[in-house]
Amino acid sequence: MNIGSISASRRGFTLGLMGAALAAGSAGAWAQAKPLAGQTVKMMWIDPLSGLMGPVGTNQLKSLQFFAEKFSATNPAGVKFEVIGMDNKLSPTESLNHLKAAIDQGIRYVLQGNGSSVAIPLIDAINKHNERNPGKEIIFLNTAAVDPDLTNSKCSYWHFRFDADTSMKVEAMTTFIKGQADIKKVFLLNQNYSHGQQVARYAKDALKRKRPDIEIVGEDLHPLAQVRDFAPYIAKIKASGADSVITGNWGSDLSLLVKAATEGGFNGKFYTYYAGVTGTPTALGNNGAGRVYQVSYNHYNMGGQMDTWMKEFQAKYSDDFYTGSIIRIFETLGAAMAKAKSTDPVKVAPALEGLKLTSTFGGEVEMRKADHQLQQTLYISVWQKADAKYPYSPEKTGMTLAPVAEFAPYVSSTPTSCQMVRPS
Secondary structure, eight states, X not given: OOHHHHHHHHHHHHHXXXXXXXXXXXXXXXXXXXXXXXXXXXXXXXXXXXXXXXXXXXXHHHHHHHHHHHHHHHOTTOOEEXXXXXXXXXXXXXHHHHHHHHHHTTOOEXXXXXXXXXXXXXXXXXXXXHHHSTTOOOEEEEXXXXXXXXXXXXXOXXXXXXXXXXHHHHHHHHHHHHTOTTOOEEXXXXXXXXXXXXXXXXXXXXXXXXXXXXXXXXXXXXXXXXXXXXXXXXXXXXXXXXXEEEXXXXXXXXXXXXXXXXXXXXXXXXXESOTTSTTHHHHHTTTXXXXXXXXXXXXXXXXXXXXXXXXXXXXXXXXXXXXXXXXXXXXXXXXXXXXXXXXXXXXXXXXXXXXXXXXXXXXXXXXXXXXXBEEOOEEEEEEEEOOSSSOOOGGGOSEEEEEEEEEOHHHHOOOOOOOOOOOO
């Protein structure tokens, strides 16, 4: 071998050592940046996959698993998220059985949201379990159960809500209604359980405060997820002379309601919580244009990274993503675990309290320490024809929910009476 070849060989060896050193340095930096790299966080989702509300749950389970994969690759803790879905049939009893299964499997994070009537007994059971089983504590991540009592009289150290509660949404909705001079007579139609009852109560109080001239011309409650024909309710609304309806209905109870309104010739406005949820866009079609409003913490035309993800989700599942709280859960959980340098709920819970971050959508959010209610921007959007400015069309209707008002967190934030009992 000549001297030139030996020199080249040595240069290669030296470069190889340098590359190995750089690789080791990068691995060290990665380990430092991702303190829990290689750990898996198993989560059990307990919500309906069957019955009238099954389509909503099916969409949300796909959403959770889609974003579990996304955030497993990017979260600052370096953990892998894994979501197991269980069908509770919208039943508290079934939900408690699934909670027991989660406990038996050593799962420390539980997700639920479709029905405060389920959330309340789940919180009670988790509180009791955590008190009796130190070292095996569970955190309850609330995706959509919005009864204000969950962060007031029934608040729990182990419960964190990522949706905006009913009082917050009513505050934003009625602030918007305050400026709508054409609204004179309102009918309140809601599901007969804690959430629906709270929507009616808070709406009456807020309207009295902000628009005392508005007349409540009717109020009705109906069974949750049991009504298949809302024609009698629409007839009652029309007979009342109402020009607007406020409803917290979701799932089939909203899609069937708006379908009955179209067929029954009710041309008034609807102020809703969940107009963008599975089945309702199709039920609305072109008929609700300019007349159906939604209050929410996200909408179909957020833009930016949300736009990219929504298109990807639609292409993968032929379905629409709408439960934005799922993104917030993975954002905050990853940040809290990185801060705590642990996946143990005992260490993660205090790291979640008071946590602030700039979310993928909607700006800065804060998990309020006093009651574990996420403080976030709320939007009012209206059902209209999709256009160049607001192009996303749910359920391929050619329509969309376009934003018409935005309320910063301090506007819709409501006080809490929570007396948080923290572990000693």
